[in-house]
C-alpha cells in the first residue's frame with residue numbers, strides 16, 4: 001500500500017491591511033427642496049430629522065458598475081497596483097439588476113483583473129464592512145494576496161419619489177479598498193451578525209417574480225419602518241462597535257476616527273454618545289452632503305476625511321455598517 005500524500009494547505013500570512021482607498025460620488029447634487037414636494041416634506045424637516053442637506057445622485061446613463069469601476073481604479077492607483085495584481089474582487093451592492101452573472105466578474109474584467117475570483121455580496125449597508133472582514137480572512141489565510149472590496153450603489157434606481165419612508169435619504173456612489181498582506185496588524189477582528197426576524201424593517205415593495213406576474217407593478221422600490229430601524233441602529237449597534245474595539249484590544253481613547261454607516265446624523269450622534277468617544281475623535285459626517293449610499297457610505301466618508309486632511313494615513317478608525325437584513329459588521333482598521 002502506498003502512503004497517502006499529506007495534503008498541502010495555503011500558507012497563511014500574519015497580517016493584512018488596507019493598501020489604498022478610492023471613491024466616486026454621483027455627479028448631480030440633489031437638494032431637499034428638489035424632493036420635498038411629492039412627500040409633503042420640507043428642507044427644514046429633512047435637515048432636522050436626518051442631517052441631510054444634499055445627496056449626490058448619478059446621471060441616467062451612469063450605472064452601478066460605472067461607479068464601482070471609477071472607485072476601484074482610484075483604490076488600485078492609491079495602492080500602487082493594477083488590476084493584474086488583484087486575486088479576488090468582492091462587490092457589495094443591492095442595485096445591480098442581474099441575478100447572474102455577478103457584477104464583480106464583469107468589474108474584474110473591466111479592470112484587467114481576470115482571472116481573479118469574483119463574487120457579489122448582498123449585505124446592504126453593512127456590505128463594505130462585510131467585504132473588509134472577508135478580504136482580511138482571505139489574505140491572512142493565504143487564499144488571496146490582494147483583494148479588491150467595493151461597495152457600490154445607484155440607489156436612485158430604487159427610489160419612489162412619493163415614498164416618505166426612505167427614498168429621500170438615498171444617494172449614489174461607490175467606495176473601494178484594496179486589502180493585502182502587511183508586516184503589522186491593519187484590520188482588527190470583524191464583529192458581525194444578522195437578525196432576520198426584522199427582515200421586513202427595510203424591504204423591497206415586491207419581488208421580481210411578483211413583477212413578472214403583474215407587469216403593472218413596475219420596478220421594486222425600497223421602504224422602511226423608520227422608527228424601528230432608528231431605534232435598532234441607535235441602541236443595538238453601539239455594543240457591536242464597542243465589541244469590535246475590545247476584540248482589537250483598543251479603548252475609545254486609542255481611536256482617532258469613527259466612521260459609522262451614514263444613515264442619519266442623529267444615529268451618528270447617538271452612537272458617539274453611547275460609545276463615549278473622546279472629543280478628539282474625528283467623526284465622519286459625509287451624510288450631510290452625500291446622503292445615504294448604503295454599501296458605499298463608509299469608504300466614501302473615509303475618503304472624504306482623508307482628502308480634507310482631518311484623518312491621516314496610519315490613524316486607527318472604528319467603522320460599522322448596518323442595514324437591511326437586518327445585518328451589521330464592525331472592525332477597527334488602520335487607515336492607508
Ligand SMILES: CC(C)(COP(=O)(O)OP(=O)(O)OC[C@H]1O[C@@H](n2cnc3c(N)ncnc32)[C@H](O)[C@@H]1OP(=O)(O)O)[C@@H](O)C(=O)NCCC(=O)NCCS
Pocket residue numbers: 039040041042045049050125164165166168202224225226227229230233261263264267292322323324
Ligand atoms: C426615516 C426617519 C428620518 C423618519 O424620522 P422619524 O423622526 O422617525 O419620523 P416618524 O416616522 O416617527 O414620524 C414623525 C412625524 O414626521 C412625519 N414624517 C415622516 N416622514 C416624513 C417626511 N419624509 N417628511 C416630513 N414628515 C415626515 C410623520 O408623519 C410624523 O408626523 P406626526 O408626528 O404628525 O404624526 C427616521 O426614522 C430614520 O432616519 N430612520 C432610520 C433610517 C435609516 O437609518 N435607514 C437606513 C437603514 S441603514
